[in-house]
Amino acid sequence: MANVSLKIEDHVAHVTLMRGEKMNALSFELVEELIAAGESLMERGDVRAVVLSGEGKAFCAGMDVANFATLAGQDPWARIMPRSHGNANLFQQVGLIWHKLPVPVIAALQGVAYGGGFQIALGADVRIAAPGTKLxxxxxxxGLIPDMGGMALLPHLARSDVIRRMTYTGDPVEAEQAERWGLVTEIAEDPLAAAREMAAQIAGKSPSAIRAAKALIGYAEAHSGDADAVLLEESRAQAALIGQPDQMEVIAANLQKRAPVFRG
Structure with a gap:
């Protein structure tokens, strides 16, 4: 892939946007390659965490302005309405694929995360930003609205008035304010190093428990008004872990004061 790099090391997938000279602006090719990278990880049992980043001075400046002329010459209904990726279209999938992955995704942000770039970051489980990063x-x-999955993700992170302010004005906010609003998880001088460190930590935990935890959190978010269903799913997920090989290895490792070694 020319626009996206995918490397897997020590059970961590490193996915990097590679249009640094264009501030990683989203060309059609980059969108398709980024989706392909994410989807290639869906069935990878050896991957335990993902680090999502952009090369150069920016995470992603949003849609490449060259795309607007192309889109303007097409039937928008035919381009946008078909559900080409499950419940999403092509442009929504580029952000939602990271939310759909069964393992945690940590996004490292620097420079700017604008428009589609911001919505891609929203698909991650955790967002670590450099000081002063603008979102x-x-x-x-x-003259458009956010249409890359952001409205399926934002209400789980921020208050309605924050979402409305950012959507109506388009004004960039710095990472420090975004952290206070719940849109950035933490600030780090070197967000990529911090993301890699967190991913390595996660990769050392029980793989089955981490996957179950992400699935349970997603279930709880989707059924936030049904405590009975959430409690039942919590019990079901826990029962499926107890006594299984990963959990038994964690117990043995803790008793022997060593790092656990998991299969796969």
Whole structure:
């Protein structure tokens, strides 16, 4: 892939946007390659965490402006309405694929995360940003609304008034404010190093428990108004872990004061 790098080391997948000279602006090719990278990890049992980053001075500046002319010459209904990726279209899948992955995704942000780039970051489980990183729901600048999965993800992270302010104005907010609003998890001088360190830590935990935890959190978010269903799913997920090989290895490792060694 020319626009996306995918490397797997020590059970961590490193996915990097590689259009640094263009601030990783989303060309059609980059969108398709990024989705392909994410989807290639769906069935990878050896992958335990993902680090998502952008090369150069920016995470992602949003949609490449060259795309707007192409889109303007097409039937928008035919381009946008088909559900080509389950419940999503192509542009929504580029952000949602990271949310759909069964393992944790940590996004490392620097420079800017604008428009589609911000929505891709929202698909991650954790967002670590460099000081001063700017984030924006920028679609209103082009007379549009956020349409890359952001509205399926934002309400789980931020208050309604925050979402409305950012959507209506398009104003960038710095990472420090975004952290206070729940859109950034933490600030780090070197977000990529911090993301890699966190991914390595996660990769050392029980793989089956980590996958079960991500699935349970997603279930709890989707059924937040049904405590009975969440409690039942919590018990079901726990029962499926107890006494299984990963859990028994964790117990043995703790008793022997060593790092656990998992299969796969």
């Amino acid at each position: 924006s729901i920028m679609e209103i600048k082009w």
